[in-house]
Each structure stands twice: as C-alpha cells, then as structure tokens.
Amino acid sequence: MRRRRLLAAHAALVYLFLYAPIAILVVFSFNRARQTAIWEGATLEWYRSLAANELILTAVKNSLIVGVSSTIAATVIGTLVALALGRHAFVGEGFTRNLLYLPIIIPEIVLGAALVTFFGALALRLSLWTVVIAHIVFCVSYVAIVVRARLSSFDRSLEEAALDLGARPLSTFRRVTLPLIAPGIVAGALLSFTISIDDYVITSFVAGVGATTLPLQIYSMLKVGVTPEINAVSTLLLAVTVALVLTAQRLERRPADRGAGS
Amino acid sequence: MTGRRSVVAAALAASLLAAGCRRGVEPPSPGPGEKRLNVYVWSEYLPREVIDGFTKRTGISLRYDLYDSNEAVLEKLQSGVADYDIVVPSDYMVRILIQLKLLRPLEKTRLKNLGNLDPAFLDKSFDPKNAYSLPYVWGTTGFGYNRTRAQGSTDSWAPLFDPKNRGRILMLDDMRECFAVALKFLGHSLNTTDPAILRQAADLLKRQKPLVKTYNSSDYENILASGDVDYSHGYNGQLAKVVARDPRRFGYVLPREGATIWMDSVCVPARARNVESIYAFLDYILEPEVNASIVNGISYASANIPARKFIRPEILNDPAIYPSEAALARCEFLEDIGEATSILDEYWTEVKAQ
Numbered sequence: 052m053r054r055r056r057l058l059a060a061h062a063a064l065v066y067l068f069l070y071a072p073i074a075i076l077v078v079f080s081f082n083r084a085r086q087t088a089i090w091e092g093a094t095l096e097w098y099r100s101l102a103a104n105e106l107i108l109t110a111v112k113n114s115l116i117v118g119v120s121s122t123i124a125a126t127v128i129g130t131l132v133a134l135a136l137g138r139h140a141f142v143g144e145g146f147t148r149n150l151l152y153l154p155i156i157i158p159e160i161v162l163g164a165a166l167v168t169f170f171g172a173l174a175l176r177l178s179l180w181t182v183v184i185a186h187i188v189f190c191v192s193y194v195a196i197v198v199r200a201r202l203s204s205f206d207r208s209l210e211e212a213a214l215d216l217g218a219r220p221l222s223t224f225r226r227v228t229l230p231l232i233a234p235g236i237v238a239g240a241l242l243s244f245t246i247s248i249d250d251y252v253i254t255s256f257v258a259g260v261g262a263t264t265l266p267l268q269i270y271s272m273l274k275v276g277v278t279p280e281i282n283a284v285s286t287l288l289l290a291v292t293v294a295l296v297l298t299a300q301r302l303e304r305r306p307a308d309r310g311a312g313s
Numbered sequence: 314m315t316g317r318r319s320v321v322a323a324a325l326a327a328s329l330l331a332a333g334c335r336r337g338v339e340p341p342s343p344g345p346g347e348k349r350l351n352v353y354v355w356s357e358y359l360p361r362e363v364i365d366g367f368t369k370r371t372g373i374s375l376r377y378d379l380y381d382s383n384e385a386v387l388e389k390l391q392s393g394v395a396d397y398d399i400v401v402p403s404d405y406m407v408r409i410l411i412q413l414k415l416l417r418p419l420e421k422t423r424l425k426n427l428g429n430l431d432p433a434f435l436d437k438s439f440d441p442k443n444a445y446s447l448p449y450v451w452g453t454t455g456f457g458y459n460r461t462r463a464q465g466s467t468d469s470w471a472p473l474f475d476p477k478n479r480g481r482i483l484m485l486d487d488m489r490e491c492f493a494v495a496l497k498f499l500g501h502s503l504n505t506t507d508p509a510i511l512r513q514a515a516d517l518l519k520r521q522k523p524l525v526k527t528y529n530s531s532d533y534e535n536i537l538a539s540g541d542v543d544y545s546h547g548y549n550g551q552l553a554k555v556v557a558r559d560p561r562r563f564g565y566v567l568p569r570e571g572a573t574i575w576m577d578s579v580c581v582p583a584r585a586r587n588v589e590s591i592y593a594f595l596d597y598i599l600e601p602e603v604n605a606s607i608v609n610g611i612s613y614a615s616a617n618i619p620a621r622k623f624i625r626p627e628i629l630n631d632p633a634i635y636p637s638e639a640a641l642a643r644c645e646f647l648e649d650i651g652e653a654t655s656i657l658d659e660y661w662t663e664v665k666a667q
Contacts, residue, residue: 085558089539106379167388167392167394168392170392170394171392171393171394174394175394176394176395176396177389177392177394177395177396178396255385255388256388256392258378259394259395259396260351260376260378260395260396260397261351261376261378262378263378263379267378267379268379270381271355271356271379271380271381272356272357272379272381
C-alpha cells in the first residue's frame, strides 16, 4: 500500500517535471505584465494583439503549410519505404535500411548546410517549398522507422489468408494491411508534424523570401525581446496539437473495436 | 504480384517528388507588370507605415523576412539562391560580405537623396567610400543600470569592475565588445593590436569574471528589467526599451571613457534581380520624412541630417540615442584588427574557461 503511494508520488513528480513549464507558459499567456517573469493579473490582451500581429500570423500560416504538406508527403513516402524494406529482400536492402537513419543521425546543422548547397547546385531558388522539401527529407526517416516497427509485429498470415480467399492484392492492402499498420502510420505522421513544426536549424538554412516559419519568427524577435504574444500563440498551437492527438487516438481505436465486435 | 505493387509505389513516390519539385522551381520573380522588392532585415527595423507608404507611392510590393544574427545574412547570400534585394548587416559583416564578393556596387548617381547623409558616418574602414553600403541606423554599446540599486557615479565603466557589484553584472557574450570595455576602461583604443595592452585587458576581464553573473547577448535587457542584475552591458537600442518603460528605475550610460559605436548598413546582394525597385527603395528611405518615421518607429539614430527636423524631440534629445558630439568623439567603430584577432581569441578562451 505504501509502495503504491510512493509510486504515485513519483509519477506525479515526473508529470510535474514534464508539464509544469508548459502550464506556466499557458498561464503567462494571460499575464497582464509585458515582462515575462512577473505576474500582474489576468488579461486577454495578448490574444487580441496576436490577432492583429500580421508577422506572427503569417509565420503560423507558413508553419502550418510546411507542417501539413511535408507530413503528408513524408507519410506516403515513408510508409512505402517501410513496406518495401519490411517485406522484400533485395540487393542493397541493408544499405537502404541504414541509409534511412542518416537524416536522423547527422547533425541538423550539417543537413541544413548540405541541403542549401544542394539547392544551390540545382539553382532552385529558396522559398517556402524548399523548406517543405527539406522537412520531407528528415520526416521520411521518422515515418519509415515507426512504420517498420509496426510491421515487424505484423502477422503475414493475415495477408496470405486474404489473398487465398480471393482478394486482389490492392484490396488486400487496403482492407487488411493498411488498417493493421494504420496506428504506426498515424504515429509516424504525428511525429513528423511535431518535428516539422518546431524545426529551427534546418529551416533557417533553406528558408527563402516570405518563408519565415514560427520558430524563425520567435528567434528573430529575440534581439528585441520576446513578447507575451508568443506565449499566446504557443498556447493556441498547443491546444490544436492536443486536439489533433486526441482525434488521432480516437480514430486509431475505432477499427480495432469494430474488428473485435464482429 | 508483389512486383506490380512496387511499381505502383515507385510511380507514386516519383510523381509526388515531381509535384514537389515543380512547385519549388516555379520562379518567385515578378509576374508581368508586377514590381517586387524582397527585403531581409533585423526584427523591428522597418516600421509598417514605411512599407505601406513605399508600396502606395511606387506600386512595388515589398516582402520582407526577419533575421536575428548577421550570420543569417551571410548564410543566405552564400547559398546563391536566396532572392533578397536588400539586406541590412552590421559593420563587420559588411566587410566580410564585400570580401566574399556577395554585394553589388551601388550606382550612387541613381540616388538623388544621397546628400542627406552625415559625412561623419560615411567612408568607414569596413566599406571605404561607401562603394557597397549606406548607413541605415547606428548606436553605441554602453550599459544599462538599475537606478534604485546603483551607488556612486555611473558615468564610467567602473561599476562593472567594482567588487561591490559581485553577481549583479551582466556582460555581452561577445569577445570584441568585452575587450572594448576593458581597453576603454584602461584608456586605450578599442582597436589596439599591442599584445602587452591586450594582455592587460585580458587580465582585467579575468579579474572581472567572478563578479559577472552571466554573459548574454540575446535577452539581457529582460534580465536587467526583471531585477536579476543591476548593470547590463549592451546595445543602446535594446536597453532603451527598458529605460523607456520605466525611466525612474532604469538608465542607460554611454561611459565617459568611450565605447563602441556600431552601424547597420543597407546593402544590395550581388545576385539581386529587382534593380529598379532597389534604387526606388534606397532613395525613398533617404527622404527626410520617411527616414524620420523609421527613427520614430524603431528608436535608433539614423545618419540623415534633414530628417532630424521630423524626429520626435524625446528621441532626438535622448543622449542614449543621439549622444552629444563630445561623447561621440570618444567612441570608435570596431575595426578589423587582423592578426591580433587570434591573440584575442586565445585570451577570450582564457577568460571564459576560468
């Protein structure tokens, strides 16, 4: 009994450690003081001035464009890569598999510099789309690794059964394989989106005209002082992300429940 | 069976990549009849009304991005594929950009308002004869202090070396700026290359280190404002914001021994493409009224003489923004000190590693 209470206290401390800074950020987004560290009473002023701050809003828009488009592309490519690696033996398979880890292992700053040199060699003008391409590069690895992990616990006999029972390969994929690996795909996509939305180093290298994302915007404000508007926009993003994760979890649970019921 | 599936996969991946690339290659250059200008500038350096006024007057649409360090400008211009037409780097970076041939020489005959600039801010060693750059704003590196905590005289660098202020001092995390403070306090030029004098300065900084709470170049003004330090070395513009919010509690000092003077300049990247728009913009920001609205909007001094008529008196008469000529005469620009840089590097490592 005492041990359980000790465990609960320990868990509470861990959660406090993880979430207290975020809670403080949310609380301070309602702080009247301009100074970030002193509480002077509640206000919605920062949300109002945020609504009028064109720079931050454009940055949020850019971040969402980059986050959503690179996540979609990376999820499709990454899933296909994971499927290829997970079920086919081909020449250079091990090499390809190791290659996947490269964008995760090499320092961001090296990847950023490499990408900008690459774009330079192609004479590709830097823009928001070069940011999207760069984000796809490292997001593909994350998706592929997560989906591959899901595939490794995948029971191939289910697919074989479907094929035996006369399903075409495409419908086997759609109705058997895809639902089974869907949690992995969704997890990979969420991971991609999260990493994309807060990437600073690589983005700062490859962003072109009009491609300021939220992290770049926040860094550029450091010289003149970060305003509480940043707390407000972070709180809103947090709310959106939490809503997304909850929705994803609900969606994930549904097919499994249906399967169990029938 | 599986063979066909991988063909489908490959085709899908290829078409996706192609779609991504096609959008990437799409030239960001202006469409027919549309004039554009892409500006890359420090945060809070270009007031909204100046941008709107420019577009209204010329029909040129101005897009701008913000950066937080000079190195960001260097990286973008070195990539060779950034579409910026105007950048605003600091003095030492102008020198580097010129050396790397990343800037385009200015055709000064195209600027009819060039005469508005104060000759005292022209022809500096980082860009002789202003072949590549024009002064945008300038300022000094002094210190901000908390009036309620400071004792004794505050018109000198002395409080930053006073053991009484142990743990209440913040210094910029910047080698040249810290050495400039030590050298000026010892009564030398901040561009001295004499190894014996540099050694003395390094020893002074080493003795100062136990008194320093932190070395910080990004949000030092907030640290001063929150009361965590009483003295903060820093750029006048950033400290001025703290002073303006609570002038009874905070002050800015340009020490009597002298200090660094810095300048950010407008330059045109070598690969800039919207040439007509560039000269329209440069001439526009040199106009007295426009220049004054920049100064009024961002609280940094400009080098434009006729603009002073239109600058708000509280800015023009603020010695932290527009210091007296006598005070200014004791300030120096940071020059390239060549070989001595490596000596400073070594000494700075000693200071930081202590």
